[in-house]
Amino acid sequence: MARASHPEPAVTVTALATALAATSGRGPTGCALVAAAVLTGQLSVGWSNDWIDRARDAAADRRDKPLVAGASRPRAVAVAAGWALGLCVPLSLASGPAAGAAHLTCVAAAWAYNLGVKRTVLSWLPYAVAFGLLPAFVTLGLPGRPWPPVWAVTAGALLGVGAHLTNVLPDIDADLAAGVRGLPQRLGRCRTRYLAPVPLFAASTVLVFGPPERSAISNTATLTVTGALAVTTALLPDKGPRGRIPFLTTLALAVTAVSLLLVRGRALV
Structure with a gap:
């Protein structure tokens, strides 16, 4: 399950967002909320990616994929993705409605990439939206809710x-x-x-x-x-x-x- 979550990008993006929150002035509680929201969002993206691509990965004999190798079950990965996404919503909104909306837009863009945008000429767009709004998630959770x-x-x-x-x-x-x-x-x-x-x-x-x-x-x-x-x-x-x-x-x-x-x-x- 850990391997199917794509742990490297999940940890990297979470660390980036948390460090950005710390350097911009978010306190310990704010940084913890940012870390939890981003981590659950990234886990949902990673698990959904492997679940959505399971048939294609199997056809390509991607033995590095846990679902292809039999190390994880499709239902377990799907349930984990759903739970992670469900937790991401309140954790994102805990930083405020505007900040929560910004982060949930980031997560929606990543899910859109998994669901098919990655197979189009606009494959770059979800990345641009998600990374572009990441500073907004951080600053909109600060006092005064400033836009970056x-x-x-x-x-x-x-x-x-x-x-x-x-x-x-x-x-x-x-x-x-x-x-x-x-x-x-x-x-x-x-x-x-x-x-x-x-x-x-x-x-x-x-x-x-x-x-x-x-x-x-x-x-x-x-x-x-x-x-x-x-x-x-x-x-x-x-x-x-x-x-x-x-x-x-x-x-x-x-x-x-x-x-x-x-x-x-x-x-x-």
Whole structure:
């Protein structure tokens, strides 16, 4: 059951949201509510993903999937997804109606991706919506219910698109064989590799120049590093001994953008 929940993205997104809540001024109770809401939402998304794709995964003999390997039962995974989603609703609304609505929209976007959007040219859209609204879930739960600045929503959306492209990049061939034809699969491995760094670099640029307080030295260093990573991703081959380097550099770009978003947490309000 733990494996079927997609624990890596669930833990990563929960940690990001909780850290963003802490840096933006949410107290211990507020941070705990954010963590609980995001974790239950992510668990519902992960379990629903494996349940919805169980037939396709079985046809592709995906033995890494618990439902295909027989380690989990479809009914148990479906029930777990339902319970997690049910818990997510009150936990999200505990931060306030506006904040709850923002987070539940994020979860709805992720479910829409699982239910079929991932097989369309708009596969990037749920990621853009979910990551773009994540800062809103944090700030709308603060006193005064402030909406996050435009630069934070924009950077979050760009980070989401970059995360989608980076996440799909290693599995494009397997996805095509399974009949999944989202935007990255339609573009192909080579063009997706060139495209993936673009929204991540753009997110870092927005996070550098968007907030009112800026440091010329740190900004120059950040843009130099992210620019070098983007160029490296585009120039190095994605096959052979160095084949994983482009994937790793896009991950490094994503980590840089996330780090910048956390550093800018205080500027959200």
